[in-house]
Amino acid sequence: MLFNEKELSEECGVFGIWGAESSQYLTYLGLHSLQHRGQESAGIVCNDSGKLQGYRNLGLLSQVFDKPEYLERLSGNSAIGHVRYSTAGENKIENVQPLFFDFSNEQFALAHNGNLTNAITLKKKLEQVGDIFISSSDSEILMHLIRHSKKKLFEDKIKDALKQIQGGFAYVLLTKGSLIVALDSHGLRPLSIGKLPEGGYAVASETCALDAVSAEFVRDVQPGELIIINDDGMKIDHWTNDTKMAICSMEYIYFARPDSNILGVNVHISRKKMGINLAKEKPVAADIVVGIPNSSLPAASGYAEASGLPYEMGLIKNQYMGREFIQPNQSLREKSVRQKLAAVRSVIKGKKVVLVDDSIVRGTTCAYIVQLLKDAGAIEVHLRVASPPFKYPSFYGIDIQDSKELIAAQKTKEEMRQQFGADSLEFLSEKGLISAIGLNFDTPYQGLDLSYFNGDYPTPLYDYEEKVSKDLKIGKE
Incomplete structure (x- = not known):
């Protein structure tokens, strides 16, 4: 792309690990491979024997984790990470992901790549019933919707919440007992899963990050899927079956790294x-x-x-x-x-x-x-x-x-x-x-979002x- 005073900026990069020692270091390596997707902030949250802990800050990944102790004090066999470019919400510490929620009855963290097209409407409704937002990012909306769900099981609460949001999203959530992956109904944002040599799983926005941790590619996450990864393995579920592939064409043109494969197609x-x-x-x-x-x-x-x-x-x-x-x-x-x-x-x-x-x-x-x-x-x-x-x-x-x-x-x-x-x-x-x-x-x-060129948007745009x-x-x- 020709150099502009403000170049077209990538969305964000998400990464997750389940079932591997030193998950924080593997997550760091994975995020390093995704640094091209966001240079404003970075963070990692780990699951250490059922207790979540994390560190995040503004800056490049190497700047955020510029002291060894920042990674050393994180531990556990599962983690999620995020590098951010602020397409929605200001570039401030409150918006740095993964967002971490510590409630009296549960803990979970979430990392999000994409943008919700009905975020303004949803946020107004949630504020009207007393919800308080700690960030200006649209990513936080999912947490509030999960908490409002009347479903009993956590994964059912997530399904309930996902049915209320619109737009492009790839979510990776970490709880005490599982790593949960969700993709929007059109697959607008890329997301892939790999198997680690030691038997665990890795999830990443691009396959180049799977390569960085020696994970063998298993599959691309498909539109509308909700995938639960835990000690029992990987369970593929769906939050919706009303799907139609429309992967972002700019991933192939500009965003993704040349060594990444998206839906089986090499970017280079x-x-x-x-x-x-x-x-x-x-x-x-x-x-x-x-x-x-x-x-x-x-x-x-x-x-x-x-x-x-x-x-x-x-x-x-x-x-x-x-x-x-x-x-x-x-x-x-x-x-x-x-x-x-x-x-x-x-x-x-x-x-x-x-x-x-x-x-x-x-x-x-x-x-x-x-x-x-x-x-x-x-x-x-x-x-x-x-x-x-x-x-x-x-x-x-x-x-x-x-x-x-x-x-x-x-x-x-x-x-x-x-x-x-x-x-x-x-x-x-x-x-x-x-x-x-x-x-x-x-x-x-042919399964591509070409709306940048012809104005034919694959989803309603609401707000x-x-x-x-x-x-x-x-x-x-």
Whole structure:
């Protein structure tokens, strides 16, 4: 993705362990592999002989657990962890997960990836009956609904609560006696389960985290499932059977790590196929293909392979620049981009360049990147984007909830090309994207949420309906 003053941000990462010694250290390793999904805060809660204890704070995982004693004082054979990006709720200590609840009759902790579309309505109703919220995160709502349920068994209380919430969610809960996993009815957020060498289980937002703890992949959690893992093994149940797969397409385009597999599809391979399809759909006469580090490189490789053009490392990213490096004005932002990215003049000079990016969201520094290549001596710069135009906001766990933030919702393709200073600009089609990912579900969209590109949301949007009706009108004009 082209560097913006505020890049499109991942949702969150959740991880869980059941039945393994030193669960806190395994959870730390798993979360480290998920750090790309959230850099604002991190936390771990462990189950030590039926008593839950945890530690959480603001910052990167390594900053939160920067002293050995923070992990050493946690113990037990089961744990859950979370790395957070605040798509709903402020970035403050009260919102750091896992959220931990210590009642007189029970303890449990929960970690959540996603966003609830009826959170505002539910919170108002709960406050009206006297509930007090300790955080501004929508994740806490599930706990209140569980406590209000009249069901006797805890897992039935969870089912009761899940039937009242809407949107995208992957929950991992830890109690004294079990690790509980739940996924929304459309599978919008990814979640996988693996078997540990010592016999226990691991649960993670991405399979790369299972690999980090040497867990053998067992299965992806399916829409509407409620899975209970305890000392008796793994029990697969459902909180609803009214399901239809619609996994977030941006997981394949940008969010997930290239070494992760989502629903049996490797992310790197799908991104390379996006580049291949893009080259077939939008060819251009050029000398070399250059990708923008890092998530665009597989698509650039695919474009080069399909077009027969040389693939060159024409842009170098400074890997030591933090993603959180955000500057308050355009002049400083451009200087920060120069620190983040450099053109290899000897590769670029005198060449017609195909510049491949995975997606364009806000596009505020696209012009600067194109100019960077032209300053390095590029004769022409043809921008090719390995996804359709991002025209519609997201409400399932990505930090774009207003079409005004999306350049493709405000400008035509030609207007964008002129603003960027590119010699041409083309996007991958929806058909090309679906083909590249290659899921095989019996639905018109092949089990993918493509609402960012066409405004066809897989679920009702409840609290956002009025906003969405305006955004849909803008996007289709």
